[in-house]
Amino acid sequence: MRLLLLALLVLPFDRLPAQAADQKVAAFDRYATQAAKDWGAVGLAVAVVKDGRTIFAKGYGVRELGKPGVVDSATLFAIGSTTKAITAAAVGMLVDDGKLGWDDPVINHLPGFQLGDPYVTREITVRDLLTHRAGLANGDILWYRTDNSPAEILRRARFIPSAYSIRSSFVYQNVMYAAAGAVEAASGMSWARFLETRIFRPLGMTGTVATLAETAGLPNLAVPHYRIRGEPRVITNASVDPVAAAGSIWSGVADMARWAAFMLDSGRVDGKPLLKPETWAELLKPQALLPPGAFYPSQRLTKPSWMSYGMGWFQQDYQGRTVQFHTGSIDGMVAIIGLIPSARLGVYVLGNLDHVEVRHPLMLRAFDTWLGTGARDWSGELLALYRGLEADGDSALARRARDRQPNAAPTLPLGRYAGRYADSLVGSVEIGEAEGRLTLSRGPFLKAKLDHWQFDTFQAVWENEWQGTDLVTFAIGADGSVEGLRYAGRRLGRVR
Secondary structure (H helix, E strand, O other), rough: OOOHHHHHHHHHOOOOOOOOHHHHHHHHHHHHHHHHHHHHOOOOEEEEEEEOEEEEEEEEEEEEOOOOOOOOOEEEEOOHHHHHHHHHHHHHHHHHOOOOOOEEHHHOOOOOOOOOHHHHHHHHHHHHOOOOOOEOOOOHHHHOOOOHHHHHHHHHHHHHOEEOOOOOOOOOOOHHHHHOOOOOOHHHHHHHHHHHHHHHHHOOOOOOOOOHHHHHOOOOOOOEEEEEEEEEEOOOOOOOHHHHHHHHEOHHHHHHHHHHHHHHHOOOEEEEEEHHHHHHHHOOOOOOOOOOOOOOOOHHOOOOOOOEEOOOEEEEEOOOOEEEEEEEEOOEEEEEEEEEEOOOOEEEEEOEEEEOHHHHHHHHHHHHHHHHOOOHHHHHHHHHHHHHHHHHHHHHHHHHHHOOOOOOOOOOOOHOEEEEEEEOOOOOEEEEEEEEEEEEEOOOEEEEEEEEEEEEEEEEEEEOOOEEEEEEEEEEOOOOOOEEEEEEEEEEEEEE
């Protein structure tokens, strides 16, 4: 009888670790469910990896509003710039193969590569491409919703203006990642094929594809959404394929959990290293210190002591540990990956509503849950923060409208503004006139109506409503003719 009583007393304690783990999962699931509702997410998928295992993987909501298809752990989303860490790992594998070095000049592998400054062209290295410290301003105008080919984008990189001295600061730069993705020069195969062969297949990421083009016909696919006039609506995908290595991968959280586990296990799969330990460590080493303006608004609440960037990873301290993380954002799609290697803990979140920032609180709540550091309501606090930022943006637009002088008529009749304007970086912009309004067309994907704003400035109202509006200002010469226009921060000359 005493032995039986002892067994009955001991048995519950034997089960406590498993019960506690189940309770954490259930509590996190409840929190994620409520957070998705509070932020108005359309579809969401979340995975948590701990000690080499996927301990949580679940979908919430739907793949497309108004349709029954639900999100699950295999639903494919655009993972956006969380692609960058995978590109960096691919480059690391080529370093291990002896086919290139981190500090090799880029022109050693891409002889035709050229930037505006001959010194930078000569000195820029593979490491610089991966760490956003090449000295260039943002160059997204080269690829976002254009029909420029990858080769043309790299050719025009020489026209991206300098923003700072090389390696002295940090400006996020997708085009330089596209250059880093030119692994065929060192590997003999395309970037997509290299990832499939050396990363996706060995990690068992069987549902992952490298580009938007490869998603055609796939059934379990999330559709992008954007909040227009307060309501989420389906929008079209913006292809990142022209700068693929910067952010074109599509995947689900089940597969991305495998990637997270691989990075948490120092680049190993089932004990087998795919990266040398020193190469894995180099990927996660801080390479550039970041000013607050180059980081995320969440820092206002997490209050990190330091912020840096590695190779495809933003970095900060949290609860006395180093966090490696990155977001992904492209029209109607969001992602975040967060790793705490010292705790062998990783989180991955995917969503299909533009900039639904619930990704940040879910990452932080998962950290707290499995680190055992409390139950702070990150969702509530960050929701208040982001609503404040949205209100600030609305106020800025209201100030612009308030300062407008709508009765300040244009200098010329509308037809005199029509014509073609060009710039080496932007390319051609066509200004036309139809039904008493000017129109703007930049390639097949960017079209707008121009409404008069004031003087010779017009407001471009994009056909894709989620792109908002921009101001276009025409320059009138001494002879009274239109000499050029200012668009996207560039001065385009009129082509006569």
